[in-house]
Amino acid sequence: MEFAQVATIAGKEFWDRIRNRWVLAVALVFTAFALSIAYFGAAQQGSVGFRSIEVTIASLVSLVIYLVPLIALVLGFDAIVGERERGSLDLLLSMPITRFELLLGKYLGLAAALAFSTVAGFGLVGMVLAAQLDLNALFHYFGFMLSSVLLGCAFLSLAVMVSVFAADRTRASGLAIALWFFFVLIFDLLLLGALVVTGGQTGGEIFPYLLLANPADVFRILNIFSLEDVRTLYGLATVFPPALARPELLGAVMFAWIALPLAIAAWKFRK
Amino acid sequence: MADTSPARTEPQAAVIVARGVKKHYGAIRAVDGVDLEVGAGELFGLIGHNGAGKSTMFKMMLGLIPASEGEIRIDGALVTGAGNGKAGDFRAVRRRVGYLPENVVLYDNLTGLETLHFFAKLKGVPPSGAPALLDRVGLAQAARRRVREYSKGMRQRLGFAQALLGNPRILFLDEPTTGLDPEAIRSFYAILRQLKSEGVTTVITSHILAEIQERVDRLAIMTAGKVQACGTVQALREQMDLPLWFSVRVAPQDFEAVRAALGHLPVGAVEARDDHIAVQCRREAKMAVIEALATLDGKVRDLTVREPSLEDVFFGFSD
Numbered sequence: 001m002e003f004a005q006v007a008t009i010a011g012k013e014f015w016d017r018i019r020n021r022w023v024l025a026v027a028l029v030f031t032a033f034a035l036s037i038a039y040f041g042a043a044q045q046g047s048v049g050f051r052s053i054e055v056t057i058a059s060l061v062s063l064v065i066y067l068v069p070l071i072a073l074v075l076g077f078d079a080i081v082g083e084r085e086r087g088s089l090d091l092l093l094s095m096p097i098t099r100f101e102l103l104l105g106k107y108l109g110l111a112a113a114l115a116f117s118t119v120a121g122f123g124l125v126g127m128v129l130a131a132q133l134d135l136n137a138l139f140h141y142f143g144f145m146l147s148s149v150l151l152g153c154a155f156l157s158l159a160v161m162v163s164v165f166a167a168d169r170t171r172a173s174g175l176a177i178a179l180w181f182f183f184v185l186i187f188d189l190l191l192l193g194a195l196v197v198t199g200g201q202t203g204g205e206i207f208p209y210l211l212l213a214n215p216a217d218v219f220r221i222l223n224i225f226s227l228e229d230v231r232t233l234y235g236l237a238t239v240f241p242p243a244l245a246r247p248e249l250l251g252a253v254m255f256a257w258i259a260l261p262l263a264i265a266a267w268k269f270r271k
Numbered sequence: 272m273a274d275t276s277p278a279r280t281e282p283q284a285a286v287i288v289a290r291g292v293k294k295h296y297g298a299i300r301a302v303d304g305v306d307l308e309v310g311a312g313e314l315f316g317l318i319g320h321n322g323a324g325k326s327t328m329f330k331m332m333l334g335l336i337p338a339s340e341g342e343i344r345i346d347g348a349l350v351t352g353a354g355n356g357k358a359g360d361f362r363a364v365r366r367r368v369g370y371l372p373e374n375v376v377l378y379d380n381l382t383g384l385e386t387l388h389f390f391a392k393l394k395g396v397p398p399s400g401a402p403a404l405l406d407r408v409g410l411a412q413a414a415r416r417r418v419r420e421y422s423k424g425m426r427q428r429l430g431f432a433q434a435l436l437g438n439p440r441i442l443f444l445d446e447p448t449t450g451l452d453p454e455a456i457r458s459f460y461a462i463l464r465q466l467k468s469e470g471v472t473t474v475i476t477s478h479i480l481a482e483i484q485e486r487v488d489r490l491a492i493m494t495a496g497k498v499q500a501c502g503t504v505q506a507l508r509e510q511m512d513l514p515l516w517f518s519v520r521v522a523p524q525d526f527e528a529v530r531a532a533l534g535h536l537p538v539g540a541v542e543a544r545d546d547h548i549a550v551q552c553r554r555e556a557k558m559a560v561i562e563a564l565a566t567l568d569g570k571v572r573d574l575t576v577r578e579p580s581l582e583d584v585f586f587g588f589s590d
Contacts, residue, residue, distance in 0.1 A: 016378075
C-alpha cells in the first residue's frame with residue numbers, strides 16, 4: 001500500500017469539507033447545542049447556569065447519540081456511490097491507486113473532517129467551561145469528546161460500507177437513514193421488548209453482549225459508566241456488568257465497529 | 272479476424288495487445304472475443320454503435336474491470352487476465368497511461384490548476400508541469416477559475432490536460448472532442464499529431480466518423496462485442512468494396528454525350544442533377560471512367576471523385 005496515495009485522497013476529502021464550510025457548520029451546531037445543554041439544561045427545573053459535568057455529559061450523550069450518527073451517515077453515504085454516479089470513479093481508478101487505497105483515503109479524509117468538527121465544536125465548549133472544572137471533570141469531558149469521535153467514525157464506516165454496496169445515491173441515502181433508525185431508535189426498543197415479553201427469563205445473560213452490537217450503546221456505556229452520579233439514571237446501563245464496562249474493552253469494541261464495516265466495504269469494492 | 276492494413280502501416284512494436292478478450296455480464300456478451308494490437312506511436316481509432324463494447328474494452332485495457340476470458344497487455348505488462356494482480360506492475364503501467372473518459376466529470380469545487388495538482392499527486396508526477404499543460408490546452412487564462420464556472424468544452428480540455436499529466440506513452444481518449452468547438456477540435460488534433468511524432472500511442476473513440484477518418488492510422492470497427500474489421504481507412508474501403516461516386520460537371524445539353532461515353536463501361540447509377548451528372552462505379556472501373564470522360568473534348572468542366580466515407584464503410588461492416 002502506498003500511503004502517499006491514501007494521503008492525497010484523504011487530503012482532498014478533508015479540504016473539500018473545510019472549503020465548503022461543512023466542518024465549520026457542524027462545529028457550530030455542536031457548540032450551540034453543547035452550550036445550550038450546559039447552561040440551560042436544567043431550565044425545566046427552574047434554574048439556569050452550569051450545574052455539574054456529570055449532568056452536562058449525561059445530557060450531551062443523549063444529544064450526541066442522535067446527532068453524531070446522523071451527521072456521519074450523511075457525510076459518508078455517497079463517498080463511493082456518489083463518485084460512481086457522477087462518473088468520476090473510473091477516472092480516479094485509472095490512476096496508479098488501488099481500490100483499497102481510494103476507499104481508505106476517502107474514509108480517513110471524511111473521518112478527519114468529522115473528528116475536527118466534533119473536537120472543535122465540543123472543545124470550544126470545554127474551554128468555556130474549563131474555569132469551572134477540576135482536572136477529573138476535564139478528563140471525563142475529554143473522554144466524552146474522544147468517544148464522540150469514535151462513535152462518528154463507527155457510523156462513518158457504516159456509511160462508507162453502504163456507499164460501496166448501494167447501486168445509486170438514492171438507495172444509499174435510504175439505507176443510511178434505515179441504519180440510523182435501526183441503531184439509534186429501534187435497537188434498544190427491540191432488546192427491551194424481548195426482555196419484557198420473556199419476563200427477563202430469556203436472553204438476560206446475553207443482553208449485555210447484545211448491547212455491544214450497537215455502537216451507539218457502546219458509546220452510551222462508555223460515558224455512563226465513567227460517571228458514578230449518572231450511572232443510576234440509565235436503566236439499560238445498570239444491567240451492564242462492570243467487568244464488560246472497562247473503557248479499554250469498550251474502546252476496542254468501538255474500533256472493531258470502525259474496522260469491520262470498512263473491511264467489508266473494501267472486500268466488496270475489490271470485487 | 273484478419274487485419275487488412277497494408278504492410279507499411281503495420282505496427283512495428285505492439286504496445287497494446289489484446290488476445291481473445293471476452294467480457295460477459297450474465298447472458299450479455301459485452302465483449303466477445305476481441306484480438307487487437309496497437310503499435311508504438313500509432314493513432315488508433317475504435318468505433319462502433321452505442322453498446323458495441325468500445326467502453327467496456329477501454330475499461331478492460333485500463334484495468335478498471337477484469338476480463339471474463341483472454342488477456343490484455345500494455346507495454347508487456349498484464350493489465351487484465353489470468354495472473355493479474357501484481358501491484359507494482361499496475362502502478363508502473365498506469366503512470367505511463369493517460370485516460371480521458373467519455374463525458375469527463377471533474378470536481379466543481381476545485382480550480383483548473385488544483386484539479387491538475389490533485390491528479391498529478393495521484394500519478395506521482397511533479398505538479399509544477401500543470402501550468403504548462405493548461406496553456407497547451409488553451410486554459411491558461413482560466414487556471415484559477417473553479418471548474419463549476421467552466422463550459423463543457425473547457426471541462427473537456429481540462430480532462431485532456433489531466434490525461435497528459437506525466438507525459439504518458441499511451442493515451443486512451445473516449446469521445447475526446449465532445450463539446451469542443453471547431454477551433455478547439457483542430458487544436459486537439461494538432462496536439463495529438465505532435466504527441467504521435469514523439470512516439471505516443473493513442474487509442475481514440477469517436478462517434479464523429481468524418482472527424483477521425485483522416486486522422487487515425489488504423490481503426491477497428493466493433494459491433495455486438497466483436498471487432499468486425501481492423502485496418503487503415505483505405506484498406507477497409509477496399510475490403511468493403513464500396514462503389515465510388517464521380518461528380519461530372521457539364522452543361523445540361525452535354526448530359527447525353529456523357530451518358531454515351533460511359534455507356535460501354537460497367538458503371539452503376541448515372542443521375543443527372545442541375546449542372547452535373549453523378550456516376551457510381553466500382554473501384555476497378557475508376558480509371559476507365561476517367562479515360563472515357565477525357566474523350567469528351569472539353570465538355571467536362573470539372574470532375575470530382577468521392578471515395579466512400581468512413582461512415583459508408585462503418586455502416587457497410589456494421590449492417
